[in-house]
């Protein structure tokens with residue numbers, strides 16, 4: 558990545574998660590790293606995921622942002 | 626894998642030819658068998674012809690024990706394959722119908738694909754496995770899936786050198802994850818093998834080929850068809866998008882079904898992994914792969930949506946096949962081939 562580009566990027570997916578790419582850490586409230594096995598992750602934005610902080614596709618069942 | 630048992634005149638001749646080292650065979654009989662069968666068969670359910678297609682494609686993947694690798698690019702076999710492919714593709718196009726106008730931006734394309742994935746009908750194998758399936762039925766389900774999942778992601782990989790730009794980056798990003806992100810033993814195909822082993826099944830690729838019905842072979846052959854033809858690169862991208870978009874939620878149901886039957890994390894890992902992974906992949910595949918491809922080359926739009934609609938259509942048939950069998954108290958596998 559060139560110096561002018563950010564180290565990580567976040568795509569706000571309409572009706573879905575935050576897609577996070579690049580160089581970043583995910584920490585829990587105690588500052589401990591959240592287990593992570595992939596580079597690019599989807600973070601739940603709708604609140605319904607059973608595997609938070611990650612998205613599990615539940616936003617498709619609960620009509621999240623359907624009317625926006 | 627070993628050559629499968631033949632299922633009719635065309636596959637009988639094909640396997641006889643493949644068993645020889647003489648690379649200048651007489652292919653007339655093979656073509657005659659196709660000429661006889663093609664006019665009045667529904668190729669999606671034709672055991673003989675789908676098995677031929679499967680075997681001809683398999684020459685490009687891992688091949689067969691005791692079959693010369695030289696058959697892969699044999700012009701006569703390629704010509705025979707092309708005849709079957711033409712019939713298969715037009716059957717799929719007829720089922721899919723005309724493609725409505727494709728939107729122009731990646732975001733709109735992703736939305737439309739998500740809607741398509743959501744509107745997919747047909748009985749839910751995932752719901753049934755989650756709540757009711759017996760261990761034997763789960764074994765059948767895994768055997769059905771094994772003919773793709775033990776080489777999961779490979780048909781889409783064919784498309785990588787045929788793409789450029791954002792669409793290519795997206796495909797590589799997804800495939801890297803499918804192949805375990807560089808962690809040995811964590812390829813999705815390997816996780817699937819681990820699940821099969823947990824249910825006492827043979828994890829060798831093609832071990833159950835003789836039990837796999839034509840409709841299942843057709844769903845895998847469709848991926849090879851889309852993956853191996855550059856002109857269908859849009860279709861394989863659309864296929865992957867829908868595949869990813871219809872995976873997270875069913876995967877959590879499959880995992881639940883396995884836990885209901887008393888299996889632990891070793892066995893559920895494949896499905897648990899897909900809950901998380903495909904929630905990522907569906908976003909990348911919809912927006913960056915399919916959307917990125919069409920934004921860069923709007924002419925690919927209809928192909929992407931052809932692939933997307935074709936997988937919805939085939940999924941429905943495959944789901945119905947399995948649920949019909951179980952509703953009638955039968956195995957979803959080919960009769961007489963249940964046990965081995």
Ligand code: FES
Nearest residue numbers: 601602603612615
């Ligand atoms: S955003 Fe996908 S489950 Fe919440």
Ligand SMILES: [Fe+2]
Nearest residue numbers: 777803813899
């Ligand atoms: Fe996968």
Ligand SMILES: [Fe+2]
Nearest residue numbers: 869902903906
């Ligand atoms: Fe995936």
